[in-house]
Amino acid sequence: MSEARELPQRIVVAGDGPLGVLAAIALRKALPRTEVIVIAIPPDPAAFAERIGTALPFTNRLHDRLGIEEAALVRQAGASHRLVMRYFGGGGPGQAGAAGYGASIDPAMKTAFAREWGGGPRNAETGAPPRSLGEVLAAAGRFAPPSGEAEAPLAELDYALRWNVPAYRDLLIQIAQRLGVQHERAVITGVVPDGAGGIAALAMDSGAQIAADLYVDCSGSGAVLLDQLPEHRWLDGRGTFHARGLAIAALAGPMLALEDRATWTPLGWRWELAGRDGLQALLAVPGGASDEAIAAALGSEPAAIVPFAPGRLDAAWLGNVVGLGSSVAELEPLGGIAQDLAHRQLALLLELLPGRTVDPAERAEFNRRSALMADRAADWIAAHYAAPAPTARFPSLNLSPDLSRTLDQFIRRGRVPFAEETPMLVQEFGTLLQAIGVPQGEGPMAAAGEGSGEAAARAFEERARAALNAAPPYAEWMQRAVA
């Protein structure tokens, strides 16, 4: 007969950045009888992921689940909505395209095909049109969040949020405090091993020790806990990514924009993050780039260049220590993918939440899925460098077998194969590849004229018109939202 496992009595989260506080909120909500302590870590200059306030649509769902309301993010954390990422120059000078979010960015017929027929529920010929409701609304500068009604004109709209990092963190701290999460300011000076590959207690500079059942490492690339464990093994990703640092600059003051832009420069992708707190430029820079080249590509003198070592931990969960975010995987944050990955890992931890003691099979399942998540997120970034212009500039980067297959299938057949634990729907991956100028082949069904054609285009136009009617100008909506 099955027994409920004992509840953990205490969980320690190392790191009080936004990810650490979010993890603490999630754990405390899931385990209201468990003491959750967040330990401050001296700010990690390399934790750029936490300086960038944006993620992908998955995070909106996670926030919802944790009771972090979008309305509060808009009012108190400077949140704004990104409907599309607009890419320039991936296919060469003058090439441009937009990539949005959600399943509906695919012509319905073609995904419905695979869904209805079974056999690879997510495999689909993408053949995505260069248009989606998100793109139409972004171009018109109009927006309102979907009402939640299934048939409403904006129902199929999906989006990512941007936010102001300090304000977001403050909001999370308020919520964490309300939930009874404790905050510890003393500094970790060492770990006491438990003899089983994990940690028995943390030694603090106050002289005290803090023992817990589970430790969550949200300390950023420093990985203050995981780094101390003997099984800790880093898989170097430098063969796959040329980036060795991230240059950051503030370009302009507050913006109200429904799109972000990413432009191919000779050094890498420059991403303009258009927040209500200002326009930032971010550029992944290769090793050895000169200061002048960086400034030219960034469009400004960098305010900081944060060193960066792409790769991931072989296993994100060792003993009773589980790592989230850049403590276990470092990747270019372009478009919010790094936070998205951290938040998916957090959701996975909630799914596989252990009892007082960690079960090895459960830890292995977490590590299997977390590694897949990290690898697929890395593929997403690597795909950006597989566009024609970047490939000409960096011809020698390795592609994972999964990404090679995806690119090959897309280029020859217009098809994006499904991959387990991928952060992107096949439709989203397909539109990304279109937007960055990867030439798209034609699938057999498109060639046969199946399910394409004018009826679909007309239906889309009608939906687009209805959506434009339903959405006010973004500034107007925002004014009402913050009033």
Next chain:
Amino acid sequence: MSERPAPTRVVVLGGGTAGWMSAAGLAKLLGPLVTVTLVESEDIGIVGVGEATLPHIRGFVERLGIDEAEFMRATHATYKLGIDFRDFGRIGDSYVHPFGTFGEEAAGVPFHHYWLELQRRGMAEDLGHYSLAVSAALASKFRPPTADGSLTSTYGYAYQFDATLFGPFLREHATKNRGVERIEGKVVEVRQDPESGDVTTLVLESGREIAGDLFVDCSGFRSLLLGSTLGERWEDWSPWLPCDRAAALPCAHISEDFAPVTSAIAMPAGWRWRIPLQHRMGNGYVFSSQFISEDEACAVISDAVDGELLAEPRVLRFRAGRRSKSWNRNVIAVGLSSGFLEPLESTSLYLSQMAITYLIELFPVGGQIDARDRDEFNRLVDMEYDRVRDFLILHFHATERDDSEFWNHVRTMQVPDTLAEKMTLWRETGRIEKYSDGLFYDASWIAVYLGQGVWPQRHDPRTRLPAPEQIARALARLREAMIEEVAAMPGHREFLTANVQRLAAAP
């Protein structure tokens, strides 16, 4: 749209269910890109015992543009909500593996953890009582699900039909509406290109030659093109799935009120099926010839069926396993020629359908085959087969039965590592290894584990948070809602008859 190349000449060898599904599907979806010719031989005949299906078949029929009622009438189809398993974990045990879920998750914890917690305290009803599909099946009720996200959208359905009628029905459709050419004749020689080894021509007994660019091998267990001609390696799975024979025989219904389920009843040397069609009951004893002779098995099944016998038992022979690659050179095997997994979970027609779907997605437009597409096809087909295989092995391995040599063998055999890992995770934590591709997700694994007495040692700690009485009240409410829904559903027979378009004339 790019310029359309000359149509690829597709030759389908075999007019069993797989052959006609392939011909109809390719002709419908690839239209102008292909010409489809199908060769079949009445002398050889078809297996024709694939009677129980999975919900995916509905999409297939729909996509061909076939009306559901017309199809049901033509194939004497009934509705199916799942499979009723008896005597698998222990003699006397039973459970339904539904096309549907159990309960709802709460606070991020899947339903079955709460159920385990109540069960431990003796406060839970049978797990199936919290599944609408199971509850309806046990009450012999049926109504199609809704799509509104409510309780009535928590299940799906499939059909049970007469497999000897499904092929001919598709043949009619494919030759009349889709321009498929049918050629009657027995293939006696297969010509290959001396350089590439590609199949070029099939030669019939009459001397007639049929040339093609792409050959879909639906020749059944013979695997004439992929197996015999190209010599594709066979991966033998019989150490894990020792059943290698079936004795099939139809009988009359003993009651008009049959449940919308397929039954699978464990037997001393295998198991037997009961599949209700509109006018008769399909039966068959799937057994291992290592443990019982054909004659004995025929005698056993003749005794076991409850209705009046409508024929003598017919014995079919097979092996569990699959060809190493289903697509080799210009030959793609679909159906029994690519592999066989016993019909315990009604997966064969699904596996054909899946292969056809992938073939369409990866079709060599213009006839030029790219090795990468072939590899991709084989990767996907292997993944599907392997996932089904592990799930089937579980049904035999997860048992306490020690009343026969057969059950002693399957209970004590070493299972594939991929299955052993899944079972360890379940036993230690009550969790299901997660994937989104392939068949059989959480609810299916939970149904079989708990239905066959594989209990986890521990379940989610969060089930300690609510008071047990609170969980019990939530489950009781759910149960009441289900009872109400089931009460409002028409009987299976009643629903079938409500639309006369669905009914075949009495034989």
